[in-house]
Amino acid sequence: MTTEPDTNVAYEELSCQELVELVTEYFEGALSARDAARFEQHVAACEPCVIYVEQLRDTITALGELPAESIDPAARDELLNAFRDWKSSR
Amino acid sequence: MHRRRPHRSLVEHRADQVHPPSEAPPPASPDERRLVEALRAGDERAFAELIDRHGASMTRLAMSFVPSRAVAEEVVQETWLAVLQGIDRFEARSSLKTWVFRILVNRAKTRGVRERRSVPFASLGPELDHDEPSVDPSRFLPADHQFPHHWNVFDGLGPRRFEHDPEHRLLDGEAMERLRDAIETLPARQREVIRLRDVEGWDSAEVRNALAISETNQRVLLHRARSKVRAALEEYFDETRAA
Numbered sequence: 001m002t003t004e005p006d007t008n009v010a011y012e013e014l015s016c017q018e019l020v021e022l023v024t025e026y027f028e029g030a031l032s033a034r035d036a037a038r039f040e041q042h043v044a045a046c047e048p049c050v051i052y053v054e055q056l057r058d059t060i061t062a063l064g065e066l067p068a069e070s071i072d073p074a075a076r077d078e079l080l081n082a083f084r085d086w087k088s089s090r
Numbered sequence: 091m092h093r094r095r096p097h098r099s100l101v102e103h104r105a106d107q108v109h110p111p112s113e114a115p116p117p118a119s120p121d122e123r124r125l126v127e128a129l130r131a132g133d134e135r136a137f138a139e140l141i142d143r144h145g146a147s148m149t150r151l152a153m154s155f156v157p158s159r160a161v162a163e164e165v166v167q168e169t170w171l172a173v174l175q176g177i178d179r180f181e182a183r184s185s186l187k188t189w190v191f192r193i194l195v196n197r198a199k200t201r202g203v204r205e206r207r208s209v210p211f212a213s214l215g216p217e218l219d220h221d222e223p224s225v226d227p228s229r230f231l232p233a234d235h236q237f238p239h240h241w242n243v244f245d246g247l248g249p250r251r252f253e254h255d256p257e258h259r260l261l262d263g264e265a266m267e268r269l270r271d272a273i274e275t276l277p278a279r280q281r282e283v284i285r286l287r288d289v290e291g292w293d294s295a296e297v298r299n300a301l302a303i304s305e306t307n308q309r310v311l312l313h314r315a316r317s318k319v320r321a322a323l324e325e326y327f328d329e330t331r332a333a
Binding site: 015017048056070075079086 | 150
């Protein structure tokens with residue numbers, strides 16, 4: 001027995017409206033082998049869904065490019081003071 | 091319009107996106123072990139390194155549970171004191187980051203409940219209760235159409251590529267502003283999950299452990315957040331295309 005999906009089998013087709021709800025599960029590897037195969041089969045034949053999936057990848061890439069925030073300097077000073085108090089009380 | 095086109099990159103990309111289904115928290119990295127040792131020895135530079143790394147993110151997260159930045163900063167300070175007081179007992183079997191954020195979340199929840207302004211992550215309430223479609227349903231063809239529930243490309247309602255110069259970043263300054271706004275307007279739980287996962291680059295297990303939420307809840311929150319941010323970027327690209 002194998003868990004590998006047989007990609008030659010035509011599974012019941014996903015609609016685009018169903019596919020857009022599965023993209024995160026697909027990215028996370030959380031779909032069953034069967035559902036992942038249905039996902040891939042749909043995308044292989046559907047240009048708008050290719051674009052939709054690309055848009056989501058672009059979104060994730062853009063989120064990763066947001067600059068990191070830095071800690072508020074006054075809060076940082078307070079924390080360093082708290083550290084010194086802790087250290088001297090050890 | 092539904093042209094057949096093999097899309098290799100989609101399949102290839104998948105392998106790096108898969109996270110192992112581990113329930114155990116990730117262990118401390120060598121870098122974290124070094125910091126733990128340095129903290130035990132009272133090394134202030136190590137402490138500064140840690141607060142520079144996590145402080146802003148901790149304040150953000152605490153703010154999603156408590157009514158003000160001032161209270162959030164108090165919670166962050168209490169958290170670091172608890173970390174320092176517990177550092178001798180800390181076991182590197184779990185990640186330092188996860189441990190610190192778990193303390194933070196516990197304290198922020200307690201404080202939030204006391205201030206009666208916040209709903210703990212465990213009871214997600216309306217953020218998970220009802221279905222929110224990822225894409226406006228009117229962009230799909232109706233059930234009685236020849237292509238039911240497929241993109242309505244006949245009326246030009248299908249998605250379009252986010253066109254950008256491949257030599258440069260996807261988003262310019264204005265687009266980055268829009269992206270930030272889109273995150274800020276998300277419901278608190280969705281906002282924190284997408285921030286930790288996609289802005290800060292945490293993996294799924296780290297987020298689940300720190301926030302004490304299930305894999306499914308984490309994924310649903312992330313999906314809703316990403317879908318809304320995608321829609322905001324789409325709006326931006328449509329506007330710039332029209333201009």
